[in-house]
Amino acid sequence: MKVELQNITKIFPSRNKKSNEMVVAVNDFTFTVPDGKLIGLLGPSGCGKSTTLYMISGLQKPTSGKIFFGEDDVTELPPEKRGIGLVFQNYALYPHMTVKQNILFPLQNLKGVDKLSKEQMLDRVDEVSKLVQLEQYLDRKPSEMSGGQQQRVAIARALVKMPRVLLLDEPLSNLDARLRLQTREEIRRIQRETGITTIFVTHDQEEAMSISDMIVVMKLGVIQQVGEPQEVYDNPVNLFVSKFLGTPPINVFNGHIRSGKLYIGEEVIADAKDVSDKEVYVGIRPEGFIVDPNGKLTCNLESREVMGRDVSIVSNHPESANPIVRSIVDSESPIDVDAQTIKYNIKKTKMFVFDKETEERIFLEGDKLPYHLTQYVQEKESVNSKSSEESTQEENS
Numbered sequence: 001m002k003v004e005l006q007n008i009t010k011i012f013p014s015r016n017k018k019s020n021e022m023v024v025a026v027n028d029f030t031f032t033v034p035d036g037k038l039i040g041l042l043g044p045s046g047c048g049k050s051t052t053l054y055m056i057s058g059l060q061k062p063t064s065g066k067i068f069f070g071e072d073d074v075t076e077l078p079p080e081k082r083g084i085g086l087v088f089q090n091y092a093l094y095p096h097m098t099v100k101q102n103i104l105f106p107l108q109n110l111k112g113v114d115k116l117s118k119e120q121m122l123d124r125v126d127e128v129s130k131l132v133q134l135e136q137y138l139d140r141k142p143s144e145m146s147g148g149q150q151q152r153v154a155i156a157r158a159l160v161k162m163p164r165v166l167l168l169d170e171p172l173s174n175l176d177a178r179l180r181l182q183t184r185e186e187i188r189r190i191q192r193e194t195g196i197t198t199i200f201v202t203h204d205q206e207e208a209m210s211i212s213d214m215i216v217v218m219k220l221g222v223i224q225q226v227g228e229p230q231e232v233y234d235n236p237v238n239l240f241v242s243k244f245l246g247t248p249p250i251n252v253f254n255g256h257i258r259s260g261k262l263y264i265g266e267e268v269i270a271d272a273k274d275v276s277d278k279e280v281y282v283g284i285r286p287e288g289f290i291v292d293p294n295g296k297l298t299c300n301l302e303s304r305e306v307m308g309r310d311v312s313i314v315s316n317h318p319e320s321a322n323p324i325v326r327s328i329v330d331s332e333s334p335i336d337v338d339a340q341t342i343k344y345n346i347k348k349t350k351m352f353v354f355d356k357e358t359e360e361r362i363f364l365e366g367d368k369l370p371y372h373l374t375q376y377v378q379e380k381e382s383v384n385s386k387s388s389e390e391s392t393q394e395e396n397s
């Protein structure tokens with residue numbers, strides 16, 4: 001089921017009774033979640049992720065705009081008529097019920113044409129508990145299970161009604177690191193097996209990048225960029241996006257453009273033909289540095305950490321926006337650990353230039369332009385329909 005948001009805006013009255021200021025939680029969102037895909041809504045706390053999810057679920061009404069499931073306008077439809085499954089951060093299971101009763105519960109409340117026989121209900125419970133690998137725990141109470149298992153019960157409960165769309169709001173936040181990793185792989189597997197269109201909310205960039213087919217990066221209720229995780233990482237449209245994605249984070253330098261050249265301090269880093277003179281930020285990913293005694297950028301060497309295949313170098317630079325510059329380079333790199341300075345060349349595809357005032361990307365000659373969302377969906381759809389024949393052949397072989 002394709003999910004489409006058209007110019008969705010949500011304005012809340014202020015929570016502070018003394019002020020009349022409104023909060024624009026979600027500002028003019030337009031994007032399409034392609035059928036059967038897992039999309040990650042990503043952004044810092046308060047950027048409007050949950051509000052977006054609740055509007056898709058029907059728990060909240062948009063102030064303006066429309067929401068479509070497939071070709072159906074569901075904007076005015078109550079949540080129970082939308083065919084959604086919802087999973088929240090805290091699993092909210094019924095503590096006095098067994099796992100089986102918890103999963104059964106949503107089915108027992110179905111009315112009218114949707115009503116199922118006892119046998120049908122038990123079949124469904126069997127099916128989803130297999131899917132989330134909880135068959136052997138059906139008689140336990142939630143308190144007798146780990147956080148990860150409880151979250152799987154919550155997922156089973158959301159899936160048991162066979163929703164058209166699965167909505168997950170920070171479902172892994174209450175789990176410890178190991179379980180978080182495991183459960184996110186589990187969610188990805190379940191999503192692939194069921195093919196249910198899924199919207200996954202998180203503030204954790206690594207989590208979003210690792211499980212999503214597509215991410216929507218948001219800031220203060222405004223969409224910043226939409227695309228495949230790798231595409232967004234490789235081609236951020238602004239400083240915020242470049243900083244939000246990636247661990248270790250991108251290195252940011254103060255720079256300037258003069259007479260068609262990009263400078264950091266006194267050093268010329270690259271050509272910037274046809275760009276007018278201005279102050280800029282230069283973002284360089286840690287993996288974008290190449291150690292070279294004749295390199296263009298000179299940093300003050302602090303320390304070197306060997307990480308097996310790679311070496312992580314900590315240095316600093318007077319124009320760096322952060323106290324340290326971190327690079328990750330090949331372990332074969334010629335590094336003189338006793339030297340005071342280290343020189344780098346920069347990989348062009350790992351360096352992004354941003355206007356200092358607007359923080360928007362300045363594209364240099366040779367830079368690839370990022371996809372716009374609609375182009376993205378259209379292009380992917382046409383690629384998918386072309387390659388679907390090949391992929392069925394692959395599946396059969």
Ligand code: ADP
Pocket residue numbers: 012013014015023024025043044045046047048049050051052
């Ligand atoms: P996120 O899930 O990304 O952390 P939310 O969608 O919960 O963000 O909130 C977005 C903004 O809307 C925040 O500024 C939040 O304080 C505000 N907000 C959310 N719900 C309400 C509400 N019911 N009343 C007033 N303001 C709200």
Ligand code: MG
Pocket residue numbers: 049050051
């Ligand atoms: Mg939230």
